[in-house]
Amino acid sequence: xxxxxxxxxxxxxxxxxxxxxxxxxxxxxxxxxxxxxxxxxxxxxxxxxxxxxxxxxxxxxxxxxxxxxxxxxxxxxxxxxxxxxxxxxxxxxxxxxxxxxxxxxxxxxxxxxxxxxxxxxxxxxxxxxxxxxxxxxxxxxxxxxxxxxxxxxxxxxxxxxxxxxxxxxxxxxxxxxxxxxxxx
Numbered sequence: 328x329x330x331x332x333x334x335x336x337x338x339x340x341x342x343x344x345x346x347x348x349x350x351x352x353x354x355x356x357x358x359x360x361x362x363x364x365x366x367x368x369x370x371x372x373x374x375x376x377x378x379x380x381x382x383x384x385x386x387x388x389x390x391x392x393x394x395x396x397x398x399x400x401x402x403x404x405x406x407x408x409x410x411x412x413x414x415x416x417x418x419x420x421x422x423x424x425x426x427x428x429x430x431x432x433x434x435x436x437x438x439x440x441x442x443x444x445x446x447x448x449x450x451x452x453x454x455x456x457x458x459x460x461x462x463x464x465x466x467x468x469x470x471x472x473x474x475x476x477x478x479x480x481x482x483x484x485x486x487x488x489x490x491x492x493x494x495x496x497x498x499x500x501x502x503x504x505x506x507x508x509x510x511x
Contacts, residue, residue: 372443374419374436375401384408384417391415393450395478397440397469399423399462403455415453418443423461424468432468440469444476454482458503 333341345353369375370382377383384390384404394415398404399422407413420435452473456462470480486504487496496504 373404373417374421374439375404375417389414392447394453395444395449395451396453396455398455399457399465407455413453415451420465423456424465425461435465437469437472441472444473444478449476449478451479451481452476454480456482458485 330338345356348356366378367376368378370377370380370385372381372385375382375384379386391414394413396407396413396415396417397420398407398417399420401419404417404419407417418436418440420437420440422430422435424430424432424435454462454466454469456466466482473480484507485500486507487493487500493501
């Protein structure tokens with residue numbers, strides 16, 4: 328079995344750790360993994376992970392229903408939530424359009440997004456998709472579908488990370504930073 332982002336050294340450390348577990352500890356780990364698989368499922372509203380029918384974010388009445396942030400997967404919600412700045416709702420697509428990986432719009436939760444927008448009035452839709460080809464293609468595709476809905480369409484700003492040096496920034500990042508500049 329192969330796990331994403333686990334390199335050979337980490338895999339070896341994990342293997343030796345598991346080998347060092349007692350029988351009871353190994354059974355507890357196995358039981359915990361099975362419990363997660365049996366109790367965690369997709370929220371019926373945003374398609375993030377939850378142990379309830381509706382996740383905590385979707386169930387929170389203090390959230391702004393007029394703001395919808397579109398993300399590729401649940402990890403992106405966690406990243407956005409760490410900022411403590413966004414107080415709207417989310418929609419998890421379940422990936423990005425990627426012809427090279429054989430993933431098209433029909434493989435994403437686009438139909439569910441459109442159904443959601445039919446039942447709720449949203450003033451602004453924010454694309455929080457990775458700044459790479461798949462994110463750009465997905466945002467472009469969705470923007471064409473969503474434009475007629477009348478909501479403001481926006482995307483996260485691109486640019487330089489805080490604390491970085493200009494000399495190490497690539498040309499695309501610098502160009503996007505110039506393009507997305509704002510008044511002081």
